[in-house]
Ligand code: F3S
């Protein structure tokens with residue numbers, strides 16, 4: 074699966090949403106998350122992100138490997154809605170994000 078990492082925090086450009094053919098990128102309070110079970114690994118979201126926040130999970134920079142599990146964990150209670158358009162925005166971010174300061178660092 075592809076994963077969204079720290080550069081998205083407090084940026085939320087959302088160009089990635091426009092590209093995703095299966096609508097599996099979900100909005101949280103401070104960043105967006107890719108549903109690992111719904112992503113079909115098409116890779117279309119990666120090059121369009123202006124802050125280079127999107128990575129294939131195996132290519133995550135060492136400082137951001139926690140974002141792999143973090144993207145998955147936010148869907149633990151939500152399950153698999155089968156598309157972000159019909160789902161409510163996530164009300165909480167992953168605790169990893171909550172620990173970041175206002176500048177996302
Ligand atoms: Fe975030 Fe980049 Fe998408 S900033 S919302 S991952 S285009």
Ligand code: F3S
Pocket residue numbers: 075092093094095096097098107111112113114115116117118119
């Ligand atoms: Fe969508 Fe990106 Fe996966 S465009 S299918 S989230 S690789």
